[in-house]
Structure formats: C-alpha cells, structure tokens
Amino acid sequence: MTPAMNAVTAERLLRAWEAALDERSVRRGAALLAGCLARSTDSVAAWSLTERDAGLFDLRAELFGTEATGLASCPACGDELEVTLDLSALRPGSAGPADRQAPEDQAVAARTPNSDDLLAAAEQPDEEAALAVLVARCVEPGAVPRQLARQALSARLAEVDIQLQLDCGSCGAAFQVPFDIAAFLLREVDAWARRLLRDVHVLASAYGWTERAILGMDARRRHLYIDLIEAGA
Incomplete structure (x- = not known):
C-alpha cells in the first residue's frame, strides 16, 4: 500500500527536486517521491512501478490537484490538441513491491518491474538485451519457454502502460498517446x-x-x- 501523502513543504519539495536531478532518468520519479515522503530513493526504487506511480499520482494531487492540461499532436493532420485530464481516473491500483503471482490465464509467475529493473535494462546495448534483463529479473526462474516468460512480463508492464484515447477536433481522427505520470510531474515540479x-x-x-x-x-x-x-x- 502506498503511504499516505502528508502536506509537503516548499523546502522539502525543493530538496526532492534536487535529489531527482542527480538520478538517472528512470529513477527520478522514485527520487522525487522518496524526498517528499522522507524516505530513501533506494527504498522507493524497489517499489513496483504500479505502486510508485500510484504514489506519484497522490503527490501530484497534493501539490497541484487532480486536474491537468497538456498538449498532444494529431498524427493524422498535425494539429495540436489541448487535453484536460482527470488524473484521479488514471491513478493505478496499488500492488506491493514484492508482488509476484501468475494471472489466472497464465502459468508463469512474474512481478511488475520497479525502477531499478528499468535502470538495469537501460544499461543494456539494445532492446533485445534490455528485454532479456527484465525477464531475468522479474519472471519466476525455472524451465519456462522464452515466449511465455515474455508474455508474463508484458502482462505486468501493461499494468502501468497508460494510453489516453483522443479524438482530433480538426480532422476527426482517433488516436492514442502514452501518459507517463513520472515524466509529467517532474516537468511540473521543475x-x-x-x-x-x-x-x-x-x-x-x-x-x-x-x-x-x-x-x-x-x-x-x-x-x-x-x-x-x-x-x-
């Protein structure tokens, strides 16, 4: 369960922002949240991305409210859309950092990656090697076919893959854009x-x-x- 978010002072938020700047990009969200919760970055980096993102949504609500606006470009006509978001509707459910179980329709147990898993993957030379590292770290070890292991990991990654469904007011095209609460909140706090x-x-x-x-x-x-x-x- 994500800890309750108490009032964050300006000084604490400023220190958390500075700490986030000193981290690699995949750990900055964890560092920002850790600073505001008076915890270590390493401890929050061990939370699953589901739990980390839930905490970041809570932090954003505490700092700036649950309504947000942003811009998106239509891939069909190139026009920019101003998007208003209800962030409370996007907040994921919270899963513990050690959660590792198989969905009912899968025989392979996997856990949702955390920030340190992403860091290990980011240090690899290519996407194939990065995926192999995530599978090795997040899928229950055993004699598991590679395809099943990757499917189990993909199911966990889907938990934190937020896609906004948008319609272009100019040309009527329907499209999706990803929403990353860590990157979004870091830009706002910066x-x-x-x-x-x-x-x-x-x-x-x-x-x-x-x-x-x-x-x-x-x-x-x-x-x-x-x-x-x-x-x-």
Whole structure:
C-alpha cells in the first residue's frame, strides 16, 4: 500500500527536486517521491512501478490537484490538441513491491518491474538485451519457454502502460498517446522549482532575507512581496 501523502513543504519539495536531478532518468520519479515522503530513493526504487506511480499520482494531487492540461499532436493532420485530464481516473491500483503471482490465464509467475529493473535494462546495448534483463529479473526462474516468460512480463508492464484515447477536433481522427505520470510531474515540479528560486533571489536581494525564511512563507505572501517590489513600492 502506498503511504499516505502528508502536506509537503516548499523546502522539502525543493530538496526532492534536487535529489531527482542527480538520478538517472528512470529513477527520478522514485527520487522525487522518496524526498517528499522522507524516505530513501533506494527504498522507493524497489517499489513496483504500479505502486510508485500510484504514489506519484497522490503527490501530484497534493501539490497541484487532480486536474491537468497538456498538449498532444494529431498524427493524422498535425494539429495540436489541448487535453484536460482527470488524473484521479488514471491513478493505478496499488500492488506491493514484492508482488509476484501468475494471472489466472497464465502459468508463469512474474512481478511488475520497479525502477531499478528499468535502470538495469537501460544499461543494456539494445532492446533485445534490455528485454532479456527484465525477464531475468522479474519472471519466476525455472524451465519456462522464452515466449511465455515474455508474455508474463508484458502482462505486468501493461499494468502501468497508460494510453489516453483522443479524438482530433480538426480532422476527426482517433488516436492514442502514452501518459507517463513520472515524466509529467517532474516537468511540473521543475517549472515550479525554477519559479520559486527566482522568487527567493528577488526577495533575498530586496530584503536580505534568508532562503529558509523565504521558503517558510506561504506562496500568497511571497507573491504579494514580489508584487510590491515590481511595483517599485
């Protein structure tokens, strides 16, 4: 079960963002979540992607709410669509990091990969080698035909493969686009962090306040002070 998400302070989120920047791309989502939960990145990287993504959806709801907007390009006509998402409807169910069982219609037991599994796969020279590593790490060892092992892994990967069903308003084409909550939230937090650091610079330069004091203010008060500075008051 994903731990409950308590209020995340600006300082904690900023530290989590910095920690995520220091990680390889496939572990950044785990690092961001770990920092906000006051856990180690290694511990969260061991969670299944299902559980990690559930935690990231919860974190996004805590930080920015459950509604989000984004852009998608129609593959048929090239027009850009503005998409409004209800992220609460996309949140996956939570599965434990050690979960390993066979679906009813399969005889091969496999677990959903975690961030460290993806890191091991990313270090391989090609897709075939990466897939072999995932199978070796995530499928129950034994005398299993390669095709069945890969099917078992694919069934687990499908649990975290979110595809948005979209219709182009210009040409009427129906198409799918993938949605990655880790990449999406990291972009949002990156933009937030850079705005916040600009605010810290402006307020520290104008008033001589410390970073800690500025981060301890709520956003409304920071913005009011910045409005006064920009107005020349």
